[in-house]
Amino acid sequence: MIDDNGALRVHRRAFAQLSALALSAAAVGGLSTKSVPAGAQAQSSDAFARLRDKPIDIGILIFPDMDQIDFTGPFEVLSRLPDTKLHVIGTQSGSFRDHRGLVLTPDVALAGAPQLDLLQVPGGPGQQAQMANEPVLAFIRRHMAAGKPLFSVCTGALICGAAGILKGRRATTHWASFDLLPYFGAIPVDERVVIDGNLVSAAGITSGIDGALVVAELLRGKAVAEAIQLDIQYAPEPPFHSGTPKTAPSSVLSTVTAAYHPLTEARLSTARAVAAKLGIASPL
Amino acid sequence: MIDDNGALRVHRRAFAQLSALALSAAAVGGLSTKSVPAGAQAQSSDAFARLRDKPIDIGILIFPDMDQIDFTGPFEVLSRLPDTKLHVIGTQSGSFRDHRGLVLTPDVALAGAPQLDLLQVPGGPGQQAQMANEPVLAFIRRHMAAGKPLFSVCTGALICGAAGILKGRRATTHWASFDLLPYFGAIPVDERVVIDGNLVSAAGITSGIDGALVVAELLRGKAVAEAIQLDIQYAPEPPFHSGTPKTAPSSVLSTVTAAYHPLTEARLSTARAVAAKLGIASPL
Numbered sequence A, B: 001m002i003d004d005n006g007a008l009r010v011h012r013r014a015f016a017q018l019s020a021l022a023l024s025a026a027a028v029g030g031l032s033t034k035s036v037p038a039g040a041q042a043q044s045s046d047a048f049a050r051l052r053d054k055p056i057d058i059g060i061l062i063f064p065d066m067d068q069i070d071f072t073g074p075f076e077v078l079s080r081l082p083d084t085k086l087h088v089i090g091t092q093s094g095s096f097r098d099h100r101g102l103v104l105t106p107d108v109a110l111a112g113a114p115q116l117d118l119l120q121v122p123g124g125p126g127q128q129a130q131m132a133n134e135p136v137l138a139f140i141r142r143h144m145a146a147g148k149p150l151f152s153v154c155t156g157a158l159i160c161g162a163a164g165i166l167k168g169r170r171a172t173t174h175w176a177s178f179d180l181l182p183y184f185g186a187i188p189v190d191e192r193v194v195i196d197g198n199l200v201s202a203a204g205i206t207s208g209i210d211g212a213l214v215v216a217e218l219l220r221g222k223a224v225a226e227a228i229q230l231d232i233q234y235a236p237e238p239p240f241h242s243g244t245p246k247t248a249p250s251s252v253l254s255t256v257t258a259a260y261h262p263l264t265e266a267r268l269s270t271a272r273a274v275a276a277k278l279g280i281a282s283p284l
Helices: A004-029 A070-077 A134-145 A156-162 A175-184 A205-220 A222-231 A251-276 B004-029 B069-078 B134-145 B156-162 B177-185 B209-218 B223-232 B248-280
Strands: A056-062 A086-089 A118-121 A150-153 A192-196 A199-202 B057-061 B084-090 B116-119 B150-153 B193-196 B199-203
Touching: A004 A205, A056 A070, A056 A175, A056 B116, A070 A086, A070 A118, A070 A150, A070 A205, A070 B069, A118 A134, A118 A156, A118 A222, A150 A156, A156 B199, A175 A251, A192 A205, A192 A251, A199 A205, A199 B248, A205 A222, A222 B248, A251 B223, B004 B199, B057 B069, B069 B084, B069 B116, B069 B209, B084 B150, B116 B134, B134 B150, B134 B156, B150 B209, B156 B248, B177 B248, B193 B209, B199 B209, B209 B223
Parallel strands: A056 A086, A056 A118, A118 A150, A150 A199, B057 B084, B057 B116, B116 B150, B150 B199
Antiparallel strands: A192 A199, B193 B199
């Protein structure tokens, strides 16, 4: 009755159709920037525009003790882009765990990474170690030096900052690390998704889904991004009003801030060291 | 300068603090059901209430060709619950890929699964094969027969339907499979998160995050759930209005519906066979 392989084949054909249909819809519709979130700092970027009609390779960097949804949220969106290969790139080969224990497995280690058109850099507590991982920083630096699009999620921005690529760039990060952005020479913008030329940054953790939909539009047009949003039924209804420091009840904010304190202090210490290395006057 | 192990230790301590603080905040605050999403069918459930103050084991079932965020979305929330062990349970041992290619690795295979207090069942195209996987269906049946809480996400509801546990229960699933619910004897409720006693169901894919926050409140109280929401900065800003069939542009809806058609037909065929087996008159 149920043919596993058959069902899978049907499904893959269905998604190939979706990709083809969505792509042609996008080709008809053209690029719209109207839907960039209110307040996001929209700038036209040749870096995205020049990828619009060509096959692309996207890489997502993963590392131990990261926050898995900084990666799996964008994966859910970007893996549905037509004419795109998605590479899960590990800072090390083999499996490791995210900071809550999820097993993560890269397709390829950094040393074997292919040429990428777009690089996504997620965050999470393990970002501390990556800020001192010179091959990772060099990889990010080379990507940006080539003028290619980069998509930072959560405290992935701190890794980018340690690579020195945020100097003079508008960016955002997780709310508990937001005040650290000036240590990297970045201009902090308190929005969920910030676009600055070839750099798109998303705020904390789950904002990577919103950021990935913005990136999807920049790469493949609004119709494709809307088709992906419908496919993944992304019409969120958070049951509480507690998603940001501004909206959370004050008792909840103080509880979470206190819990973050040791990590925030460690990150501040790292940011100060990076600022000294980059020759940026400490802002605080 | 950067001590990886040190940073990690700090972090784990920080989250232990968060758990402890959030738990005590919850103990003070008591259970509130006010925040259950408007329209969600709230029912008091002893099944959740009796877990409120005890250590619990949560299991998430994963399987080949599933949709990864049906699992990783709830994982992000549930892995932060205080006094909770989270077990990633595979329908088979070893790693496999989700339907877009993400490598997934269970902690334990079904045969070795521990006693669970809450079971989460995700969906995705691979659900077709699981609807004929008798050990999986028996596992779900036994869990429900014991009156324990079950949390279904997306087309995980179809697996639950094949297990026969949706008879007479209000439930939801992914929009493209919503009309199939009556084949399992379920009462379809077109809401993002539906609570029916010990059964919580979430609609398509990303709705698992909203559903998991509702489950978090039911298990550990509103203050804990709000602290998790703030931690993961869940204040979504979808860049388009295309997350449901009602809001998506008609051209986008017809594109995605057409792309889903072969899979929808296969699922309909499976649902009819299940209805016959369960002795439910086919509703269409």
